[in-house]
Amino acid sequence: MLKVHRDICGYCGCCVSVCKEGALELIDAYLEVGPGCTDCGVCAKACPVGALEVGRE
Amino acid sequence: MKKHYDLLIIGGGPAGAIAARTAAKAGLSACIVEKRPAIGAPVRCAEGIGIESLAEFVKPDPCFISAEMQRAAIVAPDGTTMILDSESAGGKVGYVLDRKVFDRELVWQAAEAGADVAVKTRASAPIMNDGKVCGATLEFCGTKTDVMADVVVAADGVESKFSKWCGIDTTVPLREIMSSAQYIVTDIDIDPHCTVFCLGNNVAPQGYLWVFPKGDRTANVGIGISGMKSGTGHRAKDYLDRYMAAKFPNGKTIEWIVGGVSVCRPLACTVTDGLIITGDAARVVDPLTGGGIYNAMYTGDLAAKVAIDAIEKGDTSKSALMPYDRQWRESKMGQTIERNYHIKEYMINLTDAKLNAIIQTATSINLKEFSTLQLAKELVKRDPKLLLELAVLKGHIK
16 A cells, blocks of 8 residues: 655655556645555655655555 | 636646637637646746747746856766857857746736636546547536536646546656756855756766756756666655755755656657647657756647647547647657657766766867757767767767
8 A cells, every 4th residue: 555655745746657557646735546556666766755655564 | 617618728837828828819718727726836847948949939028037048067977067158149048937927927828818717626537428538527626517628638747647537648657757856045156147967877867967047046956867766765855965965055945846757758649539638748848858848838839729720620539630749740849859869868878987978078069059969969070989879869960
């Protein structure tokens, strides 16, 4: 499960552009994670500030 | 807001605003839908543009120009600095804009020409009929409204979703997203008329770091690195913080900006039935420089022109909108993207030693014209051995 560290996120949309599944959407200043997320981690790698983390459950 | 528009434009950046202005000036009904509550904010841009590129679409006005650029400096990994000076255009080569004011100015012009504008309004789904895009569901403060259109223009930027919902794959490959961070830094010693580009695998892997002046002692200091090179402890922000600590330890950061810039090839096709895709959403950013303002305005304008023609003829199918796709690819902009894509692919594989050698050679060149093409030509002239390495590029830089 993708975790969004909202205290770090700059809501820039960089992650949205690399999400193959189209699971992310930037709604104004809020990054929404949809059910299509496969925990592939591409978004977490691309994030300029490290606001995304693939769950370690 | 009306129930039907000739053009419904998703996104209020330069692509959307110019599309709306062009359509409205031609007497068509157009509406710009912007999901954010304010046009132009937050800024996701280093704000540089060439003087001629700007003038093609809007009269330069001091209200949205932060600074005038007269030269550029390219800094090699070893610190060797090459200055590109301009003798043309009265020594002026470009501007660093104030995008908050600039974007608003463009939307004002569209509104003055007759376009409607809806802010804090999100296109949350396309309305499709038989595979054709016919409009969009718009959400404003919890209320949903369906708005129909003859042509929908997707101008929704790097985080574009609209085209994806219409079945077009807009995913940017990880290695071709520039993961970016930028500070507006004030109270620093800079050359206020020189843009600085720093290269190197320790400075900005597969990207570059920039200092774009915004005034005498203020600049956009930013960086883009390949998404592939980004990760814990070595993200765009980490590289930028290191540079700031080394170069501008006493600078004061007055704005914190992050973003993504695509440096991939444009979408394989930028139209479908009832839909035209423009600007960053179409991935028409210059892959070498990361510049996208002009390309957004150019494709926005062209989208409206092609839509006007298609609407007049009563056919807004994919084939009727294809002239848009064909024309931008054949344009100078399209050719520049293609050429610069090849140059970018060459550049990202250079070692620091090779970058140093090239820039050392280049420092002996006095360029009369400020362009990457001229620079590449001159480099080959000075260092014929380079031509062998550039063989793959030869066809593109003649």
